[in-house]
Amino acid sequence: MAIQSKPLSSNLAEWLSGGRAGLGKSSTRYGIVVILAVLIVLRRRLQGILRPAAAKKGKEVHGRSRPQVIRKQSSFAHKAKEDNSLLNELRSKAPATEEEMNAALEELYVENKDGSYDLLVPYRRRIARVSINETTQRTIDENYPFFAKQPPVLDKRKTRKTTSEGKDVEKSIDEKRLEEAKTLREEGGAAAASAKKVGVNKEFFRQLRAIFKVIVPHASSKEVFIFLLHTAFLVLRTYLSVLVARLDGRIVRDLVSANGKGFLKGLGLWFLLAVPSTYTNSMIRYLQSKLAIGFRTHMTRYVHDLYLNANANFYRVINLDARLDGADQFICTDVSKFCETLSALYSNVSKPTLDLIIFNYQLAQNLGMKGVLGLFGNYLLTGWILKKVTPAFGKLSAIEAKLEGDFRSAHARIITNAEEIAFYNGSKIEESILNRAYMRLIRHVNSIYKIRIAYNMTEDFVLKYCWSASGYIIIAAPLLFGYKKETSSAEKQLSEKPTNEGMASKTESYISNRRLLLSLADAGSRLMYSFKELNELAGYTSRVYTLISTLHLLERGQYQALPRPQGIPDDQRFYDMGNIQGRVLLGSDSVSFENVPIVAPAPGMERGGEELVRDLSLTINNGDHILITGPNGVGKTAIARVLAQLWPTFKGSLKLPADYDPFFLPQRPYLSAGSLREQVLYPTSYAEFIKSGRTDEDLLQILKDVHLAYLPDREGGWETRKEWKDVLSGGEKQRMGMARLFYHSPKFGVLDECTSAVSTDVEGLMYARAKEMGITLITISHRPSLFKYHDVLLRLHGEAGKWEIERLTTQDGQAKSFNDEIKDLEEKLRDVDQWKKRVNEIQGELSLSKA
Numbered sequence: 001m002a003i004q005s006k007p008l009s010s011n012l013a014e015w016l017s018g019g020r021a022g023l024g025k026s027s028t029r030y031g032i033v034v035i036l037a038v039l040i041v042l043r044r045r046l047q048g049i050l051r052p053a054a055a056k057k058g059k060e061v062h063g064r065s066r067p068q069v070i071r072k073q074s075s076f077a078h079k080a081k082e083d084n085s086l087l088n089e090l091r092s093k094a095p096a097t098e099e100e101m102n103a104a105l106e107e108l109y110v111e112n113k114d115g116s117y118d119l120l121v122p123y124r125r126r127i128a129r130v131s132i133n134e135t136t137q138r139t140i141d142e143n144y145p146f147f148a149k150q151p152p153v154l155d156k157r158k159t160r161k162t163t164s165e166g167k168d169v170e171k172s173i174d175e176k177r178l179e180e181a182k183t184l185r186e187e188g189g190a191a192a193a194s195a196k197k198v199g200v201n202k203e204f205f206r207q208l209r210a211i212f213k214v215i216v217p218h219a220s221s222k223e224v225f226i227f228l229l230h231t232a233f234l235v236l237r238t239y240l241s242v243l244v245a246r247l248d249g250r251i252v253r254d255l256v257s258a259n260g261k262g263f264l265k266g267l268g269l270w271f272l273l274a275v276p277s278t279y280t281n282s283m284i285r286y287l288q289s290k291l292a293i294g295f296r297t298h299m300t301r302y303v304h305d306l307y308l309n310a311n312a313n314f315y316r317v318i319n320l321d322a323r324l325d326g327a328d329q330f331i332c333t334d335v336s337k338f339c340e341t342l343s344a345l346y347s348n349v350s351k352p353t354l355d356l357i358i359f360n361y362q363l364a365q366n367l368g369m370k371g372v373l374g375l376f377g378n379y380l381l382t383g384w385i386l387k388k389v390t391p392a393f394g395k396l397s398a399i400e401a402k403l404e405g406d407f408r409s410a411h412a413r414i415i416t417n418a419e420e421i422a423f424y425n426g427s428k429i430e431e432s433i434l435n436r437a438y439m440r441l442i443r444h445v446n447s448i449y450k451i452r453i454a455y456n457m458t459e460d461f462v463l464k465y466c467w468s469a470s471g472y473i474i475i476a477a478p479l480l481f482g483y484k485k486e487t488s489s490a491e492k493q494l495s496e497k498p499t500n501e502g503m504a505s506k507t508e509s510y511i512s513n514r515r516l517l518l519s520l521a522d523a524g525s526r527l528m529y530s531f532k533e534l535n536e537l538a539g540y541t542s543r544v545y546t547l548i549s550t551l552h553l554l555e556r557g558q559y560q561a562l563p564r565p566q567g568i569p570d571d572q573r574f575y576d577m578g579n580i581q582g583r584v585l586l587g588s589d590s591v592s593f594e595n596v597p598i599v600a601p602a603p604g605m606e607r608g609g610e611e612l613v614r615d616l617s618l619t620i621n622n623g624d625h626i627l628i629t630g631p632n633g634v635g636k637t638a639i640a641r642v643l644a645q646l647w648p649t650f651k652g653s654l655k656l657p658a659d660y661d662p663f664f665l666p667q668r669p670y671l672s673a674g675s676l677r678e679q680v681l682y683p684t685s686y687a688e689f690i691k692s693g694r695t696d697e698d699l700l701q702i703l704k705d706v707h708l709a710y711l712p713d714r715e716g717g718w719e720t721r722k723e724w725k726d727v728l729s730g731g732e733k734q735r736m737g738m739a740r741l742f743y744h745s746p747k748f749g750v751l752d753e754c755t756s757a758v759s760t761d762v763e764g765l766m767y768a769r770a771k772e773m774g775i776t777l778i779t780i781s782h783r784p785s786l787f788k789y790h791d792v793l794l795r796l797h798g799e800a801g802k803w804e805i806e807r808l809t810t811q812d813g814q815a816k817s818f819n820d821e822i823k824d825l826e827e828k829l830r831d832v833d834q835w836k837k838r839v840n841e842i843q844g845e846l847s848l849s850k851a
Ligand SMILES: Nc1ncnc2c1ncn2[C@@H]1O[C@H](COP(=O)(O)OP(=O)(O)OP(=O)(O)O)[C@@H](O)[C@H]1O
Pocket: 319, 600, 601, 602, 612, 631, 632, 633, 634, 635, 636, 637, 638, 639
């Protein structure tokens, strides 16, 4: 045979061009050679393009010379201020020690001149430098219209009610909204409640389109390039599959015709083809993961920019709105699952689709028109059957994600409150709570598995067995029933060859067609599997969309709005997050409340927010230290929340100075993840500290003022990184809070019971120091010992939101003496007789009415 006498390369081309049943194009002759060449060229380019950003920019840095830096922190700080010389100093290839890593980690980021910043990320004992560009307000505004619409929670069928006469009427919009809020509350957030409606429908494609604005921000994004490359590899894989099918047939032909040499060559080619095939497969997987990571990075950064924006959306999500339940689960898990499913779906859909087209084309060449019609009839029928038996996977996966979130947050609560739970010996009850959350999740997952049994059986039966059987029939029909397809000239030649060779050719043709049919069945089942994945993607899409959409709405102060319930009297106030009428005005000389009710918001509750303090009017001038006092739960901290603009000003006006930048010290001191130095600096970063020109000596002086000067020595230096909330005692944590106040030295300091665990003598010294520094104190406390550090007392009573203001200093600014205080108290005692008289009167009236 001519083929046996030719050199290997030409044999390869000829074999793979397929002679009689080849791809029919001369270019395929050199297919393998071209593929190999392309791959070799691409390999180098790919490495360049797909390498992590830090490595690409050659920006790996770490703390090689850091020990000196630690010793000479202050001189180094000034050096670093000049032009990132710290980073230049730290740049080296050798891995850093733990101490060096900690020191370099403290940097966190380096600001660039164009407003962007380079984040310093620990990575394999080195610090990688990643450029971060925050999402601009313009991009957020441009994307807003795509996310402004939230999917309705209520099903249309449920928006009808029956009147007393038994008539079925449409519900009013208000009633629908109230019912929707109730559904949200019961189901635990919009994503969970609207999961009932999730599926591959118009809404899904609308949401996906909106999300694409985030995950592929520009046509020139790196993901577009990865996507194109991925597509090229997918096409290549299909092309290689066809070549493998051809080669398979040839090898069997040589076996049947006992052509040993031809068989060995075929085997050699088989291994040769394996090289690009395996490379292509692993590149497809790699690019798919790369795409998923790219999508996730875009989305996570976008979500973080919205979540941690100046309006404190992270606070609004939890306290002022009921649409998102467990934002951490959305951001950490759902975003990742969405991105992975989306990128996997692309290769899972495109590959079998491409396979179906190419294999069908190939089979059409081999089997003729009738065979193709048979195949298509088969597809339509099986497709219809599978559509009928496919369960609502989208809805199921959205519910699963919600239950996963519940389980995760139950665990998070234990981590946050470990000590308290341990003191209460609460393991048993906490375990029951955890187990219950887990069992709810597992029951749901189990029910999905059960649903899948029947579905997978049908899918396997239809795609593996029915498709193969119909494939046999289509191949066998011309042989058994003798109908002739349009034969190519190559086939005509073969059919005229002697019987042995004709038999071998028939075997070859059968094997090739059989392989193509098997690949076709495989492609079909993968496509069907993708449909299942598409449904799951719909579930994740609905959750991710709800996350981004809610953050967009909250960013613009658009809360979930509820109508005034019909049952409440006209004179009763109704505070709803959708109806905020108060104003916050900047530019005044002092901080002043003018008829501002202090209201605890109740997101998603029909009764509306609860009024804690009625129409507060109060002016706090610079240097007018004010103490707010009153019983527990009366609304003292609530005033601080309104001052911080965390809670809305529902009515009246809140006037603030133009440069209003108060510092709040909450009841529970928060200690961040970071070094000891960062605990004092919080919330400013180390980079800003360096920029300010202040030094560790300054920080030590501050620690002296709060009686914590021993800490750097005790904890092993300023760079020590620990879980500070466990390391410091209650009083130490509060004193650290005061240290932060002194470091920032603001005009106004809002101190909410922030020294309740500090001994009275040290507390007094700290208050005196704060006043010395010119900080105007707005203190919330029950401790009478603090009266003497304040000028004005705001006393909240709690009954019907009553409050009163009292001066604690005399006209000349002196603290009231004990004599003054006694006089005040005696004045008050004078009223006691009247109050007693009134109590007797009321009791008398009550006993009369009973009689
Ligand atoms: N995030 C919130 N959402 C809704 N209501 C809240 C929220 N936080 C607190 N409340 C409610 O507001 C009321 C006032 O709370 P606040 O924290 O202002 O009390 P307080 O006067 O500071 O009490 P204490 O002296 O115990 O600290 C309480 O009834 C509380 O249940």
